[in-house]
Amino acid sequence: MTIRDRVSALLAEYGIPSAAVGVLHDGVITGFAVGIRDVETAEPATPDTVYQCGSMTKTWTALVFLQLVDEGKADLDEPIRTYLPEFRVADPETTAKLTARHLLNHTNGIEEAFGDPGEDDDIHERMVENIADAPQVFPLGHTHGYSAALGYAILARITEVLDGKRWDDVLRDRLFTPLALTGTNSRPEQVDGTRAATGHLIRSLAEGPIVTPMAYLPREFGPGGGITSTIHDVLTMAHVLLHEGLAPDGRRIVSAASVREMMRSRVPVPDPYLFGPAWALGLIVCDWHGETVYATDGSTIGQNARLRILPDSNTAVAVLTNGGPRETFARKVFTEILGDLGTAVPPELPEPDPALKLDLPRYEGVYERPGARYEVSAEGGALRLTLDLDPMQAEFLGKPARLTHELLPVSPTHFLMPSADPLEDTQTVAIYDFTEGAARFLHTNCRVHPRRGSSISTPAKT
Structure with missing residues (x-):
């Protein structure tokens, strides 16, 4: 062929x-x-x-x-x-x-x-x-x-x-x-x-x-x-x-x-x-x-x-x-x-590590900026991410306004986010910068979203 x-x-x-x-x-x-x-x-x-x-x-x-x-x-x-x-x-x-x-x-x-x-x-x-x-x-x-x-x-x-x-x-x-x-x-x-x-x-x-x-x-x-x-x-x-x-x-x-x-x-x-x-x-x-x-x-x-x-x-x-x-x-x-x-x-995506033990509350929170909102929650010992779709986009594509995915840890700061939709690829997510105890940022599709309530005015090491 x-x-x-x-x-x-x-x-x-x-x-x-x-x-x-x-x-x-x-x-x-x-x-x-x-x-x-x-x-x-x-x-x-x-x-x-x-x-x-x-x-x-x-x-x-x-x-x-x-x-x-x-x-x-x-x-x-x-x-x-x-x-x-x-x-x-x-x-x-x-x-x-x-x-x-x-x-x-x-x-x-x-x-x-x-x-x-x-x-x-x-x-x-x-x-x-x-x-x-x-x-x-x-x-x-x-x-x-x-x-x-x-x-x-x-x-x-x-x-x-x-x-x-x-x-x-x-x-x-x-x-x-x-x-x-x-x-x-x-x-x-x-x-x-x-x-x-x-x-x-x-x-x-x-x-x-x-x-x-x-x-x-x-x-x-x-x-x-x-x-x-x-x-x-x-x-x-x-x-x-x-x-x-x-x-x-x-x-x-x-x-x-x-x-x-x-x-x-x-x-x-x-x-x-x-x-x-x-x-x-x-x-x-x-x-x-x-x-x-x-x-x-x-x-x-x-x-x-x-x-x-x-x-x-x-x-x-x-x-x-x-x-x-x-x-x-x-x-x-x-x-x-x-x-x-x-x-x-090109390399393939990494495999998740089921042996990783994470302090789940440090990841939980709402990470958002205008036009994008991600909510990370802990359920049954695992992290889940819920994202809000743009209403017009959701209506046109026939999708619900909110989608929830499980986050599979690759490392303490990196996750795979598989989708049940055959039209979507597995996405990757970083949740990182724990200088305030809880994570300050969520990074996906190259975009950064600060956690609601975290400080963005004090520089710190990434």
Whole structure:
């Protein structure tokens, strides 16, 4: 059975309409697409089909910012107020000491409280203005906590100020044009509709995939999630990272020193099992059986992008889909392709340790931030996690408003959270930082949620 046949079988198993799959190996890009780009039109996906990249966009944004560092216009460790004197949040220390490095590696801790910044060209300026009273989820630099939109929007605003152009023009002039990315754009209206994949969600395998109710993310997610691209263009960007900042045609995009800094400047991730144990500058750091692999991923409402970069093998592999997300799907595709190449393959999730004896009351509590609430309770000598779904999401997907899962301990701070729903993968959770006796934070899907009643103003070791 060919790789194409195996991917086709996996698409059917997971209810995903299509996938574009590509490999960059020793400087050569190969790829293919299978399935259909829209279930209502049944038009086939091709290697030129344009998919939404979601948070993979953050890697492009990081590259642009590091170009400014190369040019001496910006510094990773200079306070943000050097470039944006008007920048202010509720916490005085964060206001004074926040740097681009904090934003790039998601240790800024600022709540995504930017209100409604609109859809106009001044959106990033307005987002910075709107967070003047934004509180901290955790103290600056204390832990890793993913910022879906705000952190990279601040970086985009700095870039606009330093470059004198709007963000979308900066991306085009600094990356898309020099790299000849003819299928890559940062705005939905720029996408060729005859090439665009439609996003899909799935409520049941019997029903099959249905078109997403939200065609694109709002513009506020632009610098952190707004790019659309093809499998070839994604791997062209990967070429820059694999070849010390050089485009396939030899053009210098970013310095070799900046690429090394992107990969080597790391902070620990509290939950190391979803992707990997550390976060670098616009990249996730993975450990595949002792080999360091870099990842950059993204999801929108019904589309997903996954890229793995293996420097030791001079290889990158990417998968773009218009359904999911299912991490097990991507892991299986990566394993099939990389196994055939004889390189490292993704590790499986760890096994739970039933012999672990935990002090259960230290984990109990409500962990929440706006739009997300998790309740951890002890029942029958085991921990359970109950999460509240967004009411509109629950109604559309036909799910209850509250879902409860058992937490299976892997270590005193790490847990597996299996689901009885065949459409959901096992998730991973970290509950950690016991400096106040009870845990202060819950980390899942890269996001941090403080326990209600815990202090977030006193920095402590992670």
